[in-house]
Structures are given as C-alpha cells and as structure tokens.
Amino acid sequence: MPTVTEFPPGTPVWADLQTSDRAAASSFYRSLFGWHVPEADPAHGGYAVAELSGTPVTAIGPFPPGMERPVWTVYFAVADIDASAAAATETGGAVLLPPGELMPGVRLAIVADPAGAVLGLWQRDHDAPWLRDEPGAVDWLELAAPDYEGTFPFYEAVLGVAVSEMRVNDEPYGLFDVGPANVAGATTAAPGVQAHWLVYFGVADLDAAVLRLTELGGSILEAPVAAEGVGRWAIVADAQGAGFGLLEPEAR
Incomplete structure (x- = not known):
C-alpha cells in the first residue's frame, strides 16, 4: 500500500x-x-x-x-x-x-x-x-474557487509551492507542485459555490460506491463524470452533509 x-x-x-x-x-x-x-x-x-x-x-x-x-x-x-x-x-x-x-x-x-x-x-x-492512493484512502485534494488563479500568490507564499496547468476535458486545471510532484489541484467553482478545498477518496468501483453511499443516507451533489488520463469521479455528501469526492482512478 x-x-x-x-x-x-x-x-x-x-x-x-x-x-x-x-x-x-x-x-x-x-x-x-x-x-x-x-x-x-x-x-x-x-x-x-x-x-x-x-x-x-x-x-x-x-x-x-x-x-x-x-x-x-x-x-x-x-x-x-x-x-x-x-x-x-x-x-x-x-x-x-x-x-x-x-x-x-x-x-x-x-x-x-x-x-x-x-x-x-x-x-x-x-x-x-x-x-494514500488506495481505495478508501485520500487520493486527491482540490481547491475550487471562482478565480483560482487569483489565489496562486497566496499559496506560493504560504506553502512554498510552484504552480502549473493542465487540461481536463479541454478545460484549464491548475496544479500545485512540490519539486516534480503535482500535490494538489485547482478548478473553477460552480456559480454560487463558496471557495473550498475538496478531499477525494479513492474507490475501486465508482458506481458501486455511489450506490452504497446513498444506501447509507448520503447524497449526490454532482453526478459522475470522466476524463481521459484521470478516471471517473463524483461529488457527494455524507449523511450529516459534509461534502467530499469519490474518485475511481484510470487504470495505470
């Protein structure tokens, strides 16, 4: 592991x-x-x-x-x-x-x-x-903000990270880097959504995990989507309302 x-x-x-x-x-x-x-x-x-x-x-x-x-x-x-x-x-x-x-x-x-x-x-x-990076463990961390690029000077100064960018489904996606490693991501928050950090937990089967989550009283906030080179993911909430992500990584 x-x-x-x-x-x-x-x-x-x-x-x-x-x-x-x-x-x-x-x-x-x-x-x-x-x-x-x-x-x-x-x-x-x-x-x-x-x-x-x-x-x-x-x-x-x-x-x-x-x-x-x-x-x-x-x-x-x-x-x-x-x-x-x-x-x-x-x-x-x-x-x-x-x-x-x-x-x-x-x-x-x-x-x-x-x-x-x-x-x-x-x-x-x-x-x-x-x-990390196992089913049931934290797989990825992501900043969602209306203007995530505007926060980069803060993270460069506070954490000492570098910043870069990639494309996810033809949309820009920010990256926080420590040396050669991409340690977290940044994306544009949906309209009306307050800026926040999102924790993604790895799962072996996204559909099964989403089904189990709803059986336990959780809810789906954003339906599953996919991106080449990333995998499939959904944004969900637990039975008390805490939001997080489920990520089925693309097979390496």
Whole structure:
C-alpha cells in the first residue's frame, strides 16, 4: 500500500472531518470505506483516528467553536508555521486559528486564502505515516474557487509551492507542485459555490460506491463524470452533509 512517510513543505500532510455527530459519521464511513474507527481520544483533541490495514487514513472529530456545518479540512506541511501564517495575511488571506501546539511536537494553524477557502498549516518534529492512493484512502485534494488563479500568490507564499496547468476535458486545471510532484489541484467553482478545498477518496468501483453511499443516507451533489488520463469521479455528501469526492482512478 502507498504509505507516505515523508512530507516536504507544501505537500498535503493530513485531512480530517469535523462533524456534529461523531458516532454517526464513524458508522457511515466505516460502512462506506471499511475504516477501523476507534473511540475518540481526548489526547488527540477528541478525534478518533481512522485506519485501514493498521495505517492512519484520517480522523473524525467534533465541531470547533463557531462552526455551523460538517466539513472536511485539508492540512499542508510547512517548515515555519509562524512565517507561513504571517504570509497568509500579507497575501490577502486570514488567520482563523493562530499557530499553537496541537500535541507535543505538532503545531497547527487554520487559515483562509483570499477567496475564502479554509485550510490547515501543519508543522511537526517527526513525520508519521499516512495511507494514500488506495481505495478508501485520500487520493486527491482540490481547491475550487471562482478565480483560482487569483489565489496562486497566496499559496506560493504560504506553502512554498510552484504552480502549473493542465487540461481536463479541454478545460484549464491548475496544479500545485512540490519539486516534480503535482500535490494538489485547482478548478473553477460552480456559480454560487463558496471557495473550498475538496478531499477525494479513492474507490475501486465508482458506481458501486455511489450506490452504497446513498444506501447509507448520503447524497449526490454532482453526478459522475470522466476524463481521459484521470478516471471517473463524483461529488457527494455524507449523511450529516459534509461534502467530499469519490474518485475511481484510470487504470495505470
């Protein structure tokens, strides 16, 4: 399994869910993806760390103060979280949660880019394993914003990433790059949709996954589509309303 153990600055390092009903959410994702979800751990801020085959995949936790709806949050590794938080405000963003110690050896901040998309900054002394690019694990991360190119200076300054572009179904698609690796994408948000980061989970069979999701009380936000060189995907929501993507990658 592709277990990632090194996270250069600018790369995604984690994704987790904040929800109003942790028990119901745990049951939903356990049934959908086969995660092992233990009881919430007070030492981890009330989050339960979900695993597949013994490797961490994500975590499910409670609403922080002021949150109104369930949401998935994406975190990126940074070398100096104080400098990155300062760069966020200098480039038109905002610091929603100032840098602080989440647990020994781990510092965390929550920021918003100039379009309003929320993300986390993560600095830690020692990297921990994260399962990626397997069915049931995070496969891709994507910024959706009305003018995603307008956010590029923010991400270049805050995360230290480079930016590039490709075509998906003849439409421009932005890429965030760390060295030779494309670590996340960027696309134009649908009219009326607020800027946000979207987490895609890999599935072996998209149609079966969508069917199972609806059986569990989830909903389809955007019907399945396909693109050559990418695969098939759908935008969905869990039973509490948190949006995410399901991606059946094209066979490599």
